[in-house]
Amino acid sequence: MNYTEFRQEMKAFPNFSVREIEKHFPEFDSRRLVEWQKKGYIQKLRNRYYCFSDQEVDEPFLYYTANELYHPSYVSLESALSRYGFIPEGVFQITSCTTLKTNSFNTPIGNFTYRHLKPSLFFGYQLEEWNDHRYAMAEPEKTLIDYLYLHPEIKEADDIEALRWNALEINNRISIEKLNRYEAYINSPALSNRLSTLKTYLDVAT
CATH class of the missing domain: 1.10.10 (Arc Repressor Mutant, subunit A)
Structure with a gap:
């Protein structure tokens, strides 16, 4: 051949x-x-x-590749925050959540980082179409939850403000009802405290 x-x-x-x-x-x-x-x-x-080698390297291709390199996984955290316009800057690696162990891969086309979530938290993503293929991307609400769940150092409004999240864009995109439903399902007091801080920040900032 x-x-x-x-x-x-x-x-x-x-x-x-x-x-x-x-x-x-x-x-x-x-x-x-x-x-x-x-x-x-x-x-x-x-x-x-x-x-x-001549494959066009654009964001959808990188998202698809992230899913393929480490499975099961879905794109979330900083990559999804950037995708939804929740943070002002672009990101230099593709970040995902997985039920496998935390891992990372440095490749010729970019860097891919994966954070472990327990299987019961592996939900809240959608399949997006790209060139007859599909890749898994966290929903806006789950993106916020994933980030707050994996960053226990976030405790006060000042911590949220330091992240420079776009409160107006978040309020325009997310469903508070869905956010509350996911919060109730996860049933984590620590996460609920961080989400309460986030909701207060969103109310004050808009």
């Missing part, structure tokens, strides 16, 4: 694992991957995961 045949068969995949390759080419010789990396045809993202 040559590279042209491989490219034709795998071009529908934004990135691909060795397992995916072997589904299409059962007799695949993995030495070809080393050869094609040296020739600049493909890039290694992490062990056994690759993408084509």
Whole structure:
């Protein structure tokens, strides 16, 4: 098998694992991957995961890749805060939540960080369409909850204010009813205290 045949068969995949390759080419010789990396045809993202070197690297591709590199996971935290306009600046890595252990991967296309959540908190995300594929992104309400849950140092209004969150944009995008429903389901006094602080900050700031 040559590279042209491989490219034709795998071009529908934004990135691909060795397992995916072997589904299409059962007799695949993995030495070809080393050869094609040296020739600049493909890039290694992490062990056994690759993408084509000419793949356009935009935000949807990075979100999709984040899901694929460490599964199950969904994009959240700083990446989702930026996506929804809740923070003023862009971010330089893709942040996700996962039921697996906390981890990170530095790749040629960007850095990917994953924070562990217990399985009962792995909800509140939506599947977004991109080029006949889908990636999981935290809902606006769950984005806030994930961040507050994973940052116990946030205790007072000043701590929220220091984050420079866009209160107007948050109020415009979130459903307080959904936020309260998720809070009740999680049933964590510590999280409820932080959410109470956030709600007070949102009321005062808008």
